Amino acid sequence: MTTPDQDDVRLLKILPVKEIWGEAQKLLAKRLAQPSFESWIRPAQLTEYNAGQAVLAVSNDFACTMVTNNHAETIARAIEEVTKEKVTVRVVVDPSVRPEAYVATIGSITPNSTPSDRFQPGMYGAAHLGASQPASSYVSSDQHNAAHAHFATSSSTAYAAGNGAQMDGAPSMMAAESGMAAGSAQHFSQGQINDYRQGQLGTSVSSPFTNAGNNQANQANHGGGPGYMPPPSRLPDAVVIARSNLNPKYSFDTFVVGSHNRFSHSAALAVGQRPGQAYNPLFIYGGVGLGKTHIMQAIGHDVLKNNPNATVRYISCEKFTNELINSIRDDRMSDFRKRYRQVDLLLVDDIQFIQGKESTQEEFFHTFNALRDSGHQIVLSSDRPPKAIARLEERLRSRFEWGLIADIQAPDLETRLAILRKKCAVDGVRVDDEVLEYIASIFTTNIRELEGALIRAHAYGNLTGEPLSIAALAGMLQPTQPQKPKVTLTCDRIIETVAAHYRVEASELRSAKRSQDLALPRHIAMFLAHDMIQMSFPRIGEAFGGRKHTSALYAHSRIKELTAKDPQLAQAVKQIARQLAD
Structure with missing residues (x-):
């Protein structure tokens, strides 16, 4: 006569991997945070199980690394509780794995049930002998x-x-x-x-x-109940906004949408409505004064508007670095980590300044992982795409590219006019359309300069008491108009401009050094030297550390090939070329 325990063991020997994984998932759903479970456990599939050796399949290399490093032990313990034997988990990559392929019976979990309640001898016996499974066993x-x-x-x-x-x-x-x-x-x-x-x-x-x-x-x-919490119906107060470091003026209501920023605006709206779920991280890049900070902080306001209890923190990359240094000096790293790893929304402006700062990159890497694994939203801004940030660790670069990358371009004339009219409406001032059109025609690449010109024009009218005319405006704005001096384009200027864009030393691009962070900017400089000033490949090689002409030829063909496949890099090269052409 067999005991219940013997029946249980005999049943486990014939239990299919699907049922083992279903039971393990129930346990893991309780033990892991929901975002971690949804991101890494639910999409995985137990493909093999034999004598304590479990093979878990995930869809890509990154998921394999994350599950192996962070969850393999927890998964093994959960499977051990189901199978009653010591388990070792091996994670493999199978691109065919899809979340909809799994039947996770989480719906059958009740608040008071235990693993032993949910796994009893005979629970699956009829199904394995060929009988139909009870309709209630799985959730359709x-x-x-x-x-x-x-x-x-x-x-x-x-x-x-x-x-x-x-x-x-x-x-x-x-x-x-x-x-x-x-x-x-x-x-x-x-x-x-x-x-x-x-x-x-x-x-x-x-x-x-x-x-x-x-x-x-x-x-x-x-109908309510003891656990019911009414939805928020008011904007967060000034204290909440101040604690988040948000500017009250930077909201979606004051953000002017045009063809140059429509994609970024749509992505930001989605993140504001579904933080941690829509696009995580959201990486916004564009030139100086195009509204990156505005749209980032608008996301923060939107999250606080929908959820006043949310913890939002906006910070510049430079301030993040300074706080890290001070925390290390004062032995307050635990406070620093708590401050940034337990927020619901982290907004980091000018993340490109993290380049070359090893300690900051190390700390931000762990902060990024902690936030994303907890389902909390990360929004980053930069003046260039992740691929163009020099001296950035690859593990950070890959994470920056993990979510959605959106760029903001310089606004067209119609959008610049709309921005000026919105500024007038917000400030409650009246300015003639011809004045606005004149200002919009002069300041074309920087919204801060555009709005600054409007402020000066309005101040001029108020202080002098004279009506604004185009002639008066031209003289008044002359000192602040963007200057475009004619400069002869040379190889040295190309090298210096590319070096400044990638924040490396121009002398390093000219040197014989072959470090990885110099390869891309050096190749771009060689490419532009040939295409913009028709410099021969032998001369290009000499200008870049006395290299052979074949090195310059390779660099040109390489950049041409990469820009055809990589829109972000193509945009970066175009941006440098436009700067050189001005």
Whole structure:
């Protein structure tokens, strides 16, 4: 006669990997933060299991590294609880792996159930002997969708409105909540569901990114209750904004949208509505004075408007570095890490200044990982795309390119006029259209200069009491008009301009050094020397450290090939060429 434990062991020997992984996922959904579970565990697939050797498949190399380094031990412990034997997990790459391929029975988890309750001898026996599985054993897609609609109507609607259709496999709620079957949901009060959220996922029910979007649906379906928190209905007060380092003037309401920034604006709106889920990180780049800081801070205001309890922090890269240095000096690194790794939204301006700063890059790498793994949003701005930031660690560069990269170009004439009119409306001043058109025709590449010219023009009219004329305006704005002196383009000027763009020394580009951070800017300088001043390849080789003409020829063909495949690099080369042509 066999004991229940013997039956359990015998059953485990024939249990398919799908069921083992389904049970392990239930445990992992409780032990890991929801973003980590959704990003790394739900999309993975247990493909093999034999005598304690588990093979877990993920879709790409990066996921393989993340799961191996951060979650393999936790996964092994979860599988051990299911199989009752010592387990070793090996993670492999299988591009065919897709989230929709899995049947994770998270919907069958109840707040008080334990692994032993959910895994009993005979639980799968009939199915393995060929009998039909009970209808309640798995959550069907219809049940899943019904439950999701039941608990997340507001959140789903907001996402659909902001982003069109949801991407395949993209999570829209906590795994445990979205998987709760419609048939079982009716047996829980709202308070029990909130207790379940806390117990299963270890997060507070008042988390601004998981709670605010669902409260209207919860109130409508459950009539309030002890766990109900009303949705925010007011803008955050001045204290909250000041603590976030946000400028009250930098909102989406005051941001003028044109063809030059429409893509960045749409991406920023999506992030403001769904932080941590839409595009993470969001990397915005463009020239000086084009509105990067404005659009970044507008995201912060939007998040605080929707969720006053959210923690938002805006900081420049230079200030981040200075705070890091001071924290190391004062032995307050734990406070520093807490301040930046526990925010819901981190906005870092001018991230290009992180280049060459090894300690700052190391700390920001870990801050980035902590925030993204926790489902918190990161927004970065730069004057160039990630690929063009010299002396940046590859692990950081790959993370900057992980989400969405959006650029902002110089505004066209119509948009510059719209910006000036918006400025007049916000400041409550009246300026004739011909004056605005004149200012817009002069200041073409920098919005700060454009708005500064308007302020000077209005001040001139107020202080002199004279009506503004084009003649008076021309004389008054003459000292501040962008100057375009004719400069003969030389190879030295090309080298200096490229070096300044990539923040390296011009002498290093001319030297025989072959370090990786110099290769790209040196090749670009060689490329431009040939294309812009028709310099011969032998002369180019001599100008760059006495190299052979074949080196210059290779550099030219290499940049030509890369710019054809890489829009970001092509944009960077065009930007340098425009600067040289002015």
